Amino acid sequence: MVKLGIRGKMLFYVLVPLVAILGLLGAYTTYSSVSMAERKAVEVVSASAKAAANGVSAYVGELVASTRTMARVVESANPADPDARDRVLKTLEYLLSKTPLVMSSWTVFEPNAFDGRDQEFVNRLGYKEKGRFMGTFLKVNGKVSRSFDIAEQMLASEEEAGSWYLNPLRSGKDTVTDPYFYNYTGVQGDDKFIASICIPV
Numbered sequence: 001m002v003k004l005g006i007r008g009k010m011l012f013y014v015l016v017p018l019v020a021i022l023g024l025l026g027a028y029t030t031y032s033s034v035s036m037a038e039r040k041a042v043e044v045v046s047a048s049a050k051a052a053a054n055g056v057s058a059y060v061g062e063l064v065a066s067t068r069t070m071a072r073v074v075e076s077a078n079p080a081d082p083d084a085r086d087r088v089l090k091t092l093e094y095l096l097s098k099t100p101l102v103m104s105s106w107t108v109f110e111p112n113a114f115d116g117r118d119q120e121f122v123n124r125l126g127y128k129e130k131g132r133f134m135g136t137f138l139k140v141n142g143k144v145s146r147s148f149d150i151a152e153q154m155l156a157s158e159e160e161a162g163s164w165y166l167n168p169l170r171s172g173k174d175t176v177t178d179p180y181f182y183n184y185t186g187v188q189g190d191d192k193f194i195a196s197i198c199i200p201v
Contacts, residue, residue: 063102064174064197070095071199074107079115085125089135089146096137097144103192104184106136107201108150108165128152138184149184168198 070092077088088107096105112118114133121131126148128134138147155165168175175198181191 060176060197063099064176064199066095066099066102067197067199068174070105071201075201077114084115085121085133085135088133089137092135093137093144093146096139102139103194104136104138104147106134106150108132108134108155110169136184147184149186164196164198168200172200174199 073091073095074088077084081087092105092107096102099105109132111130111132118127118131118133121127121133123129124131126135126146128151130152132152134150136147136149137144138149158166163175163177163180175196177196177198179193179195182194183191
């Protein structure tokens with residue numbers, strides 16, 4: 001056993017607590033710095049997320065306004081005009097060509113609800129077996145063309161048409177769907193991840 005003199009004992013009793021205190025201060029400072037850095041990181045990420053959400057919200061608002069404009073154009077069409085269907089479809093095609101980041105525009109009416117002339121259009125000019133007025137346009141690489149992806153069976157199916165057709169039809173309210181996969185072309189693997197903005201007319 002080592003015997004310490006008075007000076008050694010004093011140094012021991014002063015240095016050991018001092019080293020312990022300094023160690024505790026160092027640990028506390030490190031912990032505080034890490035906590036502060038974490039708080040700052042959370043604040044920065046939260047601010048960035050809020051800014052991005054506001055940007056997305058503003059963009060979706062613009063798309064809803066654009067879709068409402070399309071709906072009003074369709075709504076204002078004169079069904080007594082023998083070319084009304086063609087005029088509406090050309091307008092949808094044109095508006096889609098002028099709306100960036102939108103890949104499709106469409107309209108679907110209940111049987112005979114547009115012009116009462118569905119029977120004249122049965123299996124003609126791209127209309128299906130009931131002649132119902134409906135049309136879809138798809139934009140690929142800036143080029144707009146008509147798509148014939150909507151079928152009567154699809155419109156009758158809760159699973160296939162529920163969120164984008166039946167819900168707005170039944171509620172009479174504007175609807176923005178949750179994103180989902182949809183295939184416009186029927187080509188396997190050509191599914192697109194989309195959300196629909198639906199305005200009932």
